[in-house]
Amino acid sequence: MEKFEVFSGVAVPLRRSNVDTDQIIPAVYLKRITKTGFEDALFAAWRGDSEFILNQPAYAGGQVLVAGPDFGTGSSREHAVWALRDYGFKAVFSSKFADIFRGNAGKQGLVAGVISDEDTEKLWAAIEANPGSHIEVNLVDRTATIGSLTVSFEIDDYTRWRLLEGLDDIGLTLRDEQAIVDFEAKRESWRPKTLPAKGV
Amino acid sequence: MSNKPLTLAEKVWNNHLVARGENGSPDLLYIDLHLVHEVTSPQAFDGLRLAGRPVRRPDLTIATEDHNTPTLDIDKPIADPTSRTQIQTLRNNAAEFGIRIHSLGDVNQGIVHVVGPQLGLTMPGITVVCGDSHTSTHGAFGALAMGIGTSEVEHVLATQTLPLKPFKTMAINVEGTLRPGVTAKDIILAVIAKIGTGGGQGYVLEYRGSAIRALSIEARMTICNMSIEAGARAGMVAPDQITYDYLEGRPHAPQGADWNEAVAYWNTLPSDEGAVYDAEVFLDANTLDPFVTWGTNPGQGVSLLDNVPNPADIADPNERAAAERALEYMDLVAGTPMKQIAVDTVFLGSCTNSRIEDLRAAASIIKGKTKAEGVRMLVVPGSAKVRLEAEAEGLDKVFKDFGAEWRFAGCSMCLGMNPDQLAPGERAASTSNRNFEGRQGKGARTHLVSPLVAAATAIRGTLSSPADLDDAASSTAGAN
Numbered sequence: 001m002e003k004f005e006v007f008s009g010v011a012v013p014l015r016r017s018n019v020d021t022d023q024i025i026p027a028v029y030l031k032r033i034t035k036t037g038f039e040d041a042l043f044a045a046w047r048g049d050s051e052f053i054l055n056q057p058a059y060a061g062g063q064v065l066v067a068g069p070d071f072g073t074g075s076s077r078e079h080a081v082w083a084l085r086d087y088g089f090k091a092v093f094s095s096k097f098a099d100i101f102r103g104n105a106g107k108q109g110l111v112a113g114v115i116s117d118e119d120t121e122k123l124w125a126a127i128e129a130n131p132g133s134h135i136e137v138n139l140v141d142r143t144a145t146i147g148s149l150t151v152s153f154e155i156d157d158y159t160r161w162r163l164l165e166g167l168d169d170i171g172l173t174l175r176d177e178q179a180i181v182d183f184e185a186k187r188e189s190w191r192p193k194t195l196p197a198k199g200v
Numbered sequence: 201m202s203n204k205p206l207t208l209a210e211k212v213w214n215n216h217l218v219a220r221g222e223n224g225s226p227d228l229l230y231i232d233l234h235l236v237h238e239v240t241s242p243q244a245f246d247g248l249r250l251a252g253r254p255v256r257r258p259d260l261t262i263a264t265e266d267h268n269t270p271t272l273d274i275d276k277p278i279a280d281p282t283s284r285t286q287i288q289t290l291r292n293n294a295a296e297f298g299i300r301i302h303s304l305g306d307v308n309q310g311i312v313h314v315v316g317p318q319l320g321l322t323m324p325g326i327t328v329v330c331g332d333s334h335t336s337t338h339g340a341f342g343a344l345a346m347g348i349g350t351s352e353v354e355h356v357l358a359t360q361t362l363p364l365k366p367f368k369t370m371a372i373n374v375e376g377t378l379r380p381g382v383t384a385k386d387i388i389l390a391v392i393a394k395i396g397t398g399g400g401q402g403y404v405l406e407y408r409g410s411a412i413r414a415l416s417i418e419a420r421m422t423i424c425n426m427s428i429e430a431g432a433r434a435g436m437v438a439p440d441q442i443t444y445d446y447l448e449g450r451p452h453a454p455q456g457a458d459w460n461e462a463v464a465y466w467n468t469l470p471s472d473e474g475a476v477y478d479a480e481v482f483l484d485a486n487t488l489d490p491f492v493t494w495g496t497n498p499g500q501g502v503s504l505l506d507n508v509p510n511p512a513d514i515a516d517p518n519e520r521a522a523a524e525r526a527l528e529y530m531d532l533v534a535g536t537p538m539k540q541i542a543v544d545t546v547f548l549g550s551c552t553n554s555r556i557e558d559l560r561a562a563a564s565i566i567k568g569k570t571k572a573e574g575v576r577m578l579v580v581p582g583s584a585k586v587r588l589e590a591e592a593e594g595l596d597k598v599f600k601d602f603g604a605e606w607r608f609a610g611c612s613m614c615l616g617m618n619p620d621q622l623a624p625g626e627r628a629a630s631t632s633n634r635n636f637e638g639r640q641g642k643g644a645r646t647h648l649v650s651p652l653v654a655a656a657t658a659i660r661g662t663l664s665s666p667a668d669l670d671d672a673a674s675s676t677a678g679a680n
Contacts, residue, residue, distance in 0.1 A: 001251065031282070033242035033243065033246075033285060033286060033289050034242070034243065034246045035243045035246035035247050035250055036246060036249075036250055168251070169351070169355060169363075170251070170253065170354065170355055170358045170359060171251075173228065173355065173358075173359045173361055173363065174358070174359060176218065176219050176228060177359075179218050179219050179228070180218055180230070180359065180360065180361055183218045183230050184230075184360075187230075188458075188461065188462075188465075189454075189458050189461075190454035190458040190459070190461055190462035190465075191232050191323075191326060192232055192233050192260070192320075192321045192322075192323060192326060192452055193259045193260065193452070194233075194258075194259055194260060194261060194262040194300050194321060194452070195258060195259040195300055197300050198319070198451035198452055199308065199319050199320070199450070199451025199452065200306075200307070200308065
C-alpha cells in the first residue's frame with residue numbers, strides 16, 4: 001500500500017445521500033476472479049445516464065469524491081472500495097460513512113474522511129463554481145483545500161497512522177518481519193516442505 | 201514460565217508463536233503448510249500482484265484442483281466457463297508465483313485434504329491452513345489445521361504467518377469399542393447431534409479415548425474433518441504409533457535423522473496429565489449405532505434404528521421450528537422409521553469419506569450383490585492416486601459390476617460446483633459432510649451416512665446398515 005500524506009486531484013461533487021454498496025457496485029460484478037479491474041463497475045447503474053456526474057468531461061478523471069451522508073451502507077462487499085480505487089479515487093468525503101465500508105477503505109488505502117454537512121455544502125459549491133478544479137487532501141493536517149476554502153476532516157488515529165505509513169494488514173505483519181525471519185531460522189529440518197517435489 | 205500441564209492444541213500453538221499479541225491484539229502464528237485450491241485463491245494472488253509482493257514461502261505451499269473439476273471426460277476442456285476460468289487462473293498463478301500444482305490428470309490431483317496426507321506433507325505438530333473449512337481434516341495427525349478466508353490466504357501467501365486470537369479447548373472423550381458396522385463417521389455424527397452445530401464455536405476439539413485410539417488415521421481424518429460442522433475451527437487427535445506407521449515412508453515424510461528427531465518431538469505432543477480443558481464431552485462407543493441425518497444441518501441426526509423425530513417433542517422453540525422447516529424441506533413425516541426412507545442416489549466420496557479405506561469398506565459390502573433398481577450410485581475417489589490404488593485392488597470392477605459409476609477424483613457431488621448434482625427433489629444417501637438445503641443441487645435432499653451405510657443403502661434402496669443385509673438369512677443378525 002502506498003503512503004498517503006498529501007494528495008491533490010480532481011474533485012467530484014456527488015450530490016446524493018445513502019449511496020449504498022449495491023449502487024457503488026452491483027452484485028453482478030462480484031463473480032470476477034480479480035481484485036482489480038472494477039473501474040467499469042463503479043456506479044454501473046448510473047453510468048448509462050449522460051447526466052451522471054462522472055459522465056461530465058470536467059469530472060471524468062475524478063480522484064476525490066465529496067458525497068452526501070450515509071455513504072457505503074448495505075452489503076459488506078469489499079468490491080465497493082476496489083471499484084472506487086480502480087476508477088482512480090484516492091479519497092472520499094461524507095458526513096457519515098457505514099462502519100464496514102470505512103474499515104474496508106482503510107485496508108485498501110482509500111481515505112474516508114468525515115466532514116460536517118455544512119462543509120459538504122461549501123465544498124460542493126466551491127467545486128461546482130469551478131468544475132474540474134483540484135482539491136488538496138492533507139492527511140497529516142486532516143484538511144481538504146480547494147482554492148481559498150479549507151475544511152477539516154475526521155479520520156481515526158489508527159487508520160490515519162496506517163495510511164500515513166502505507167500499511168495494510170500484511171504490511172503490519174511484515175513490520176515484524178525480523179521475528180518471522182528469526183522463527184524460520186529455528187525451524188526444524190523435519191518440518192514439511194513442498195519443494196523440491198517428491199512423489200510425482 | 202510455569203509448568204502448567206498443557207493440552208495438545210496449546211502445545212502446537214505455543215510452538216508456532218512468532219509474536220505474542222499485546223493488549224488484546226491477536227498472536228502471530230507461523231504456518232508450516234499452506235494448501236491452495238482454485239476457488240478461494242484467485243483474489244488472494246491478485247492482491248499480491250497489486251501490492252507487488254511475492255509468495256514468501258513457495259516451498260511451504262502446494263496447490264491442487266478439486267472443487268470445480270469434472271469427474272468425467274477429464275481429458276476434454278471443462279465445459280462450464282466459470283469453472284474453466286477458475287482452474288486456468290490457478291494454473292497461471294501457480295506458474296507466476298512458483299507454486300507446485302497438481303492439475304487434472306496428475307496422479308496427485310484430488311481433494312486438497314486427501315492430497316496433503318497422501319504426500320506425507322501433513323504430519324504431527326505442524327500448523328496447516330487452507331481456504332477451505334474442512335482443513336480441520338489434517339488435525340487427525342495431531343496438527344493444528346484451520347480453514348481460512350481469502351484475505352487470510354493472501355496474508356499467509358505473503359507472510360507465512362497468520363494473526364489468530366487464542367481459542368478454548370474441548371475434550372471429546374469416546375470410550376469403548378465400536379460394534380461391527382459402526383464407524384468413525386457414526387462417532388462424529390453422534391458428537392455433532394449431541395453438542396449441536398454451534399457447540400464447538402470458539403473451541404479446538406480434541407478427540408480422545410480408547411475408541412479414538414483404536415481408529416486408523418483415515419478414520420480419524422473423517423472425524424476431524426467434520427469438526428467444523430460442530431462449529432469448531434479445528435479438531436485434533438494426539439499422534440501415536442498408528443500415526444507414525446501411516447506417515448513413515450510417504451514421499452515428504454521426514455527421513456533418517458530427521459525422522460528420529462521428529463518422532464522424539466511428536467512423542468511430547470499428547471496432552472499432559474492434568475491438563476485442563478475448557479469443556480468436556482463424553483460418548484459411549486459401546487452402545488453407538490450407525491448414525492444418519494434426517495434434517496438439513498449435520499446436527500439433525502439419529503440412530504439408523506430410530507424414527508424421524510417429532511418436532512413437537514423438541515423443547516427448544518428455535519430448534520423445534522428448525523426441525524419443522526427441515527422436515528418440510530426433506531419431505532419427511534415425523535415417526536417414519538429411518539430405515540423406510542428410500543433414496544434416488546448414493547454418493548460415495550468427499551473429503552470426509554473418499555480415501556482408500558472408505559472405498560474398500562463400501563466395496564466389501566456390495567461385492568457380489570445387486571444394486572437396488574432405480575438407485576444411482578456415484579463413486580468418486582478423493583484423489584487420482586486413490587483411484588489408481590483402488591483399481592490396482594480391483595475395487596473399480598466391484599463398483600462397476602454392481603452398477604455404480606466409477607468417476608475421476610474431486611469434490612464432486614459434495615457441493616455440486618461441477619456437473620455432479622442432484623435434481624430438484626432428489627434424495628441422496630451421501631458420505632459427505634453437509635446436508636444443507638440445496639447443497640447437492642437446488643431442492644436436493646441429503647442424508648449424511650457412513651460408507652458402510654451408503655453401500656447397504658445402495659443394495660436395499662432404503663437407508664440401511666450392513667446388518668440389515670443379513671436379516672433375510674438370519675432374523676437375529678443386527679438386532680441391537
